[in-house]
Amino acid sequence: xxxxxxxxxxxxxxxxxxxxxxxxxxxxxxxxxxxxxxxxxxxxxxxxxxxxxxxxxxxxxxxxxxxxxxxxxxxxxxxxxxxxxxxxxxxxxxxxxxxxxxxxxxxxxxxxxxxxxxxxxxxxxxxxxxxxxxxxxxxxxxxxxxxxxxxxxxxxxxxxxxxxxxxxxxxx
DNA sequence: TCTCCGATTCACT
DNA sequence: GTGAATCGGAGAA
Numbered sequence: 001x002x003x004x005x006x007x008x009x010x011x012x013x014x015x016x017x018x019x020x021x022x023x024x025x026x027x028x029x030x031x032x033x034x035x036x037x038x039x040x041x042x043x044x045x046x047x048x049x050x051x052x053x054x055x056x057x058x059x060x061x062x063x064x065x066x067x068x069x070x071x072x073x074x075x076x077x078x079x080x081x082x083x084x085x086x087x088x089x090x091x092x093x094x095x096x097x098x099x100x101x102x103x104x105x106x107x108x109x110x111x112x113x114x115x116x117x118x119x120x121x122x123x124x125x126x127x128x129x130x131x132x133x134x135x136x137x138x139x140x141x142x143x144x145x146x147x148x149x150x151x152x153x154x155x156x157x158x159x160x161x162x163x164x165x166x167x168x169x170x171x172x
Numbered sequence: 173t174c175t176c177c178g179a180t181t182c183a184c185t
Numbered sequence: 186g187t188g189a190a191t192c193g194g195a196g197a198a
Contacts, residue, residue: 062193077193077194078180079190080192081191084180101179109179
């Protein structure tokens with residue numbers, strides 16, 4: 001097991017997203033217990049030109065975190081109910097993020113954040129420099145398949161049809 | 173200030 | 186298959 005370097009996250013989101021599939025999220029709770037879950041599905045959101053990306057309208061209070069250095073955690077509330085976990089990629093002033101869509105045993109982005117106890121207090125946390133959460137890799141090699149992104153029909157055909165969703169076929 | 177709406181999930185029909 | 190739950194951000198006024 002080894003922790004991923006900050007440099008891992010500073011590449012283009014379309015490289016980081018498929019690379020994150022098959023990696024392991026390690027959540028350390030306050031009482032010291034750890035929960036480890038392998039990532040089985042990710043999605044890429046890339047820059048201001050991507051209409052499905054929250055940053056497509058420019059830098060705002062909400063999207064500021066996506067303009068930060070890769071490896072920063074972006075958590076936000078959707079439908080007033082669920083927290084979604086994202087990891088910022090690329091360098092500064094380059095708004096990209098990977099959505100962690102599924103992990104093993106938890107099929108859905110809202111479910112995995114509930115399982116890991118993630119809420120907005122994780123926003124701006126560094127995934128490579130946090131006591132509460134980090135990502136490890138072992139010798140596992142996933143079998144990645146591509147698919148269209150989900151739940152973003154509002155972004156229009158061009159962006160909704162981008163195959164920027166990465167699934168580990170072995171775990172499905 | 174006020175209104176609209178979403179990177180979802182779950183309970184019903 | 187359909188619709189409700191529920192809240193913070195963004196844009197309009």
